[in-house]
Amino acid sequence: MNQQQIVKDVHEINKRVCFNLWNVANVNSKLNSLSPHLIFPQKRSGKIRISEQEARVLYCSVLNNLNYFYSMETPTKNVYQQKGQTPVSASTDLSMFINSGNAFEKVVNVEFKAHNPKVEDIRKDIEKLIRENIYGNWFHTLKNIGNKTIPTLFDKFKDSFQKCSKNITKKVSFVFCFCVLEKKWACTKEFSFDPSHDDLSAYINDFFDLKYSATAKSASVKINKLKGWTLVGKRPENNTQTI
Numbered sequence: 001m002n003q004q005q006i007v008k009d010v011h012e013i014n015k016r017v018c019f020n021l022w023n024v025a026n027v028n029s030k031l032n033s034l035s036p037h038l039i040f041p042q043k044r045s046g047k048i049r050i051s052e053q054e055a056r057v058l059y060c061s062v063l064n065n066l067n068y069f070y071s072m073e074t075p076t077k078n079v080y081q082q083k084g085q086t087p088v089s090a091s092t093d094l095s096m097f098i099n100s101g102n103a104f105e106k107v108v109n110v111e112f113k114a115h116n117p118k119v120e121d122i123r124k125d126i127e128k129l130i131r132e133n134i135y136g137n138w139f140h141t142l143k144n145i146g147n148k149t150i151p152t153l154f155d156k157f158k159d160s161f162q163k164c165s166k167n168i169t170k171k172v173s174f175v176f177c178f179c180v181l182e183k184k185w186a187c188t189k190e191f192s193f194d195p196s197h198d199d200l201s202a203y204i205n206d207f208f209d210l211k212y213s214a215t216a217k218s219a220s221v222k223i224n225k226l227k228g229w230t231l232v233g234k235r236p237e238n239n240t241q242t243i
Helices: 003-022 053-063 119-131 149-163 200-207
Strands: 069-080 088-100 103-114 135-142 172-180 185-193 211-213 222-225 230-233
Touching: 003 053, 003 103, 003 135, 003 172, 003 185, 003 230, 053 069, 053 088, 053 103, 053 135, 069 103, 069 119, 088 119, 103 119, 119 135, 119 149, 119 172, 135 149, 149 200, 185 200
Parallel strands: 103 135, 135 172
Antiparallel strands: 069 088, 088 103, 172 185, 185 230, 211 222
């Protein structure tokens, strides 16, 4: 299986996971014909709990119907000093493999995140994706967005990549996908940076840029400038677009 096919498959997997997430019921809602058996649970406070775990489970469900194998919490090849004084092995949330004869080849590392995490929580996973030196996928679940949600989040990614700049010694390629549950809307884009001829600051400033208008109460997202992002939407007004 060539790299181009793997990249195409990662985009399709992300799209399927988004649609599955949009059909997940919670303990207080009704099922529809496309609802998976997975549901969002309820906290003791009565609020519905949404985390990165739902996306991870649904990602595995999609992989179960494809010609990929996968592992969870995959130990890294490199060691990382993210806490304490001693470098130790870390883990990747999920890794995808292909099987050729009797051997398994790891072809994609996947990291899952939800909501608006701290910069350090983003940075340490970006570092893993960079240093493990295979294709990466970042799948991020958001409950809802307003005008400042994604710009604020994107600033954290810019900061994280700058802090990891010393680790970028060769070309790095990831697929980023941000899935918004309440709007049934997602945006996805391939990050492909080559330090031999690209400037990191200029690249990440251009990459993490999406002009839109949205409010928490509105079901739709108005796009002002896509900047290369592909949009995926379940609702008619949020249908897939590419510029």
